[in-house]
Amino acid sequence: MHVEIRNETAADVEAIDAVTTAAFLTAPHSDHTEQFIVKALRKAGKLAVSLVAEADGKVVGHVAVSPVSISDGAVGWYGLGPISVLPEHQGQGIGGRLMNAALQALRERGAAGCVVLGEPGYYGRFGFQVEPRLVLAGVPAGYFQAVSFGEAMLCGVVTYEESFRARG
Numbered sequence: 001m002h003v004e005i006r007n008e009t010a011a012d013v014e015a016i017d018a019v020t021t022a023a024f025l026t027a028p029h030s031d032h033t034e035q036f037i038v039k040a041l042r043k044a045g046k047l048a049v050s051l052v053a054e055a056d057g058k059v060v061g062h063v064a065v066s067p068v069s070i071s072d073g074a075v076g077w078y079g080l081g082p083i084s085v086l087p088e089h090q091g092q093g094i095g096g097r098l099m100n101a102a103l104q105a106l107r108e109r110g111a112a113g114c115v116v117l118g119e120p121g122y123y124g125r126f127g128f129q130v131e132p133r134l135v136l137a138g139v140p141a142g143y144f145q146a147v148s149f150g151e152a153m154l155c156g157v158v159t160y161e162e163s164f165r166a167r168g
């Protein structure tokens with residue numbers, strides 16, 4: 001199966017919604033609002049990176065990246081997620097390809113770094129690591145991770161875009 005990673009287009013919006021909904025439908029760690037978050041980020045103009053994975057003319061995966069604020073005043077930091085792959089296409093490396101492409105896009109735009117909330121064993125493969133001085137309120141420290149693109153790691157409280165509160 002040939003998979004192409006490319007930028008989102010207006011024609012992909014419904015497919016991205018369907019992929020995101022399906023990917024998190026039975027996820028125990030989810031509050032099942034990821035599709036609403038992506039829509040709200042798009043509507044607010046805060047999708048800094050929005051890539052799709054397309055196989056055989058069908059969108060099978062998506063990754064969203066948006067700016068984050070850090071209480072120490074650092075600029076150029078982004079939050080990765082949600083990242084979604086249709087259940088029947090999971091375990092085939094599509095999520096990893098989306099992740100690598102998103103991180104590369106951030107490097108190319110001169111980003112300082114990226115944070116992610118998720119499984120350390122998975123995200124650690126992409127250079128993310130737990131940084132105890134970087135905090136996301138209400139989240140167990142071991143699941144909030146960051147990767148710096150050259151600058152020293154930050155310290156402070158991270159705040160995601162308002163769109164992450166979207167519920168419908």
